[in-house]
Amino acid sequence: MRIASIVLRLLAGLAWMPAAVHAQQGSSPGELPRASQLIAVPVGGTHIPLQKPVQQVANPYEKDPSAIAQGRALFHAMNCVGCHAPEGGGGIGPPLSDHEWIYGGQPAQIFMTIMQGRPNGMPSFANALPEDSIWKLAAYVRTLSRSPGEAVNAPPASTQSGKP
Amino acid sequence: MSRLHALLSAALWLPAAAALAQVDGPMGYLFTHGPAADPATRLNWGLMIISALVTVIIGALVLYASLRRRPPLPPADNGWTPPQPDTGGASWIYIGTAISAVVLLGSTIWTILTLSAIAAPHREPSLTLEVTAHQWWWEVRYRGSRKPDVMTTANEIHIPVGEPVHFRLESDDVIHSFWVPKLGGKTDVIPGQTNFAWLQADRPGIYRGQCAEFCGPQHAHMALYVVAQERPAFDAWLEGQKAAAGAPQSPQAVSGHDVFMSRCSVCHTVRGDSAGAGAAGRLGPDLTHLMSRSTIAAGRLPNNTGSLHGWVANAQAIKPGTRMPRMDLSPEDLHAVVSYLETLK
Numbered sequence: 001m002r003i004a005s006i007v008l009r010l011l012a013g014l015a016w017m018p019a020a021v022h023a024q025q026g027s028s029p030g031e032l033p034r035a036s037q038l039i040a041v042p043v044g045g046t047h048i049p050l051q052k053p054v055q056q057v058a059n060p061y062e063k064d065p066s067a068i069a070q071g072r073a074l075f076h077a078m079n080c081v082g083c084h085a086p087e088g089g090g091g092i093g094p095p096l097s098d099h100e101w102i103y104g105g106q107p108a109q110i111f112m113t114i115m116q117g118r119p120n121g122m123p124s125f126a127n128a129l130p131e132d133s134i135w136k137l138a139a140y141v142r143t144l145s146r147s148p149g150e151a152v153n154a155p156p157a158s159t160q161s162g163k164p
Numbered sequence: 165m166s167r168l169h170a171l172l173s174a175a176l177w178l179p180a181a182a183a184l185a186q187v188d189g190p191m192g193y194l195f196t197h198g199p200a201a202d203p204a205t206r207l208n209w210g211l212m213i214i215s216a217l218v219t220v221i222i223g224a225l226v227l228y229a230s231l232r233r234r235p236p237l238p239p240a241d242n243g244w245t246p247p248q249p250d251t252g253g254a255s256w257i258y259i260g261t262a263i264s265a266v267v268l269l270g271s272t273i274w275t276i277l278t279l280s281a282i283a284a285p286h287r288e289p290s291l292t293l294e295v296t297a298h299q300w301w302w303e304v305r306y307r308g309s310r311k312p313d314v315m316t317t318a319n320e321i322h323i324p325v326g327e328p329v330h331f332r333l334e335s336d337d338v339i340h341s342f343w344v345p346k347l348g349g350k351t352d353v354i355p356g357q358t359n360f361a362w363l364q365a366d367r368p369g370i371y372r373g374q375c376a377e378f379c380g381p382q383h384a385h386m387a388l389y390v391v392a393q394e395r396p397a398f399d400a401w402l403e404g405q406k407a408a409a410g411a412p413q414s415p416q417a418v419s420g421h422d423v424f425m426s427r428c429s430v431c432h433t434v435r436g437d438s439a440g441a442g443a444a445g446r447l448g449p450d451l452t453h454l455m456s457r458s459t460i461a462a463g464r465l466p467n468n469t470g471s472l473h474g475w476v477a478n479a480q481a482i483k484p485g486t487r488m489p490r491m492d493l494s495p496e497d498l499h500a501v502v503s504y505l506e507t508l509k
Contacts (some may be wrong), residue, residue, distance in 0.1 A: 078426075078427075079427060079489060079491060081492070082489025082490050082492065092480075092485070120337065121447065121487045123430040123431045123445055123446075123447050125430060127430070127444060128426070128429065
């Protein structure tokens, strides 16, 4: 029921979302991934074995420093720090600064985790944030596990299953 | 002498009186007030009295036997102690075994009769409530006859007096146990399984309940209250709880509503909120009529302005490990949110 409503929301959002983003940003972030791509993204990572390989869905903001900075601001404004701690050190919620991902560390998996919520305390932010902001947040979250020297623009360190 | 006597008797009776007072405290299960508990309470007292009598009687017999034992016979020529002649004492073993068997059999039958008496209410329950146990609070749903007619609240269960109430118990995370000692026994609440219990309060009052299965660091702070009311008062309460939350009026409450929508609505619900969409988070307790409840955080704090400020600001300091994170609100936002919460009557 809930997932169905999220999917519906995603589908409804498809029509106007990219246009709205263009209007707000003035800059072109590229197309946001489509709902049909996202609903196929399997949940799984280091702890829950993946049932099928994750189809690569690119985050349009993955290499955009200003979007990542906005994602960082959202990380604090939406009180992600309340559970995951500043810089994603972990607390009530799991750490985001390591290479372990309970529900998967691919951009689309992180997006869906924020969008839908996950068991044991992760709320759904589908009502609280537009998709565009969730992609920025996901881009920022992906930077947390990078080692300090690693450039923001560098490709993910590892391509092993379950790891970014 | 008489002063010493008075002191001695005080030393003996005061702790006993204190213990008896505790026995009828909020969690005292030796005095109960409903048919789901009373037969078990009678059995409890009966078995306690039988056990005490058995202990006293056996103790007295052992004492008698050790004081009145016969002197040993003089040693025989070879230096050995000759065996005691049989005086027929062995028959007491059969008598004692027979008495024990009768008492134990009687207790067994009484226990079976008690179990069958409390297994189900004598008439159809007038109300079925759905209780979901979470770490560390209780979610309670009242479902009406029509499908969308559902009201969700937390930690405070109102029931009509004199009517059996049915409970559907489910867990969201780990094993908990639903226990309102004055009204009934414990029923475990197990993830992935639906358990059932029933309670009936024979007199109006507030009955304290508690999670009775260790469920994590805040197990001790997982209380609930059952408020038994006369039928008209109960119906009025239920109607009030079904109503939507009113719109905030004062400027501070209005700005608190904005803060609530951006910071709290991801986890908390306020039904029929004036803002249209409304807060619809499902992780935390429904706050639509927060101020009608006497406590917050599952009995951890009394529900007042001070507690709300402390809890919203940093719940982790009050109930470490609770799922509610530290909020890091500015003082203005904190005051605003609390003044909004206080409109949720």
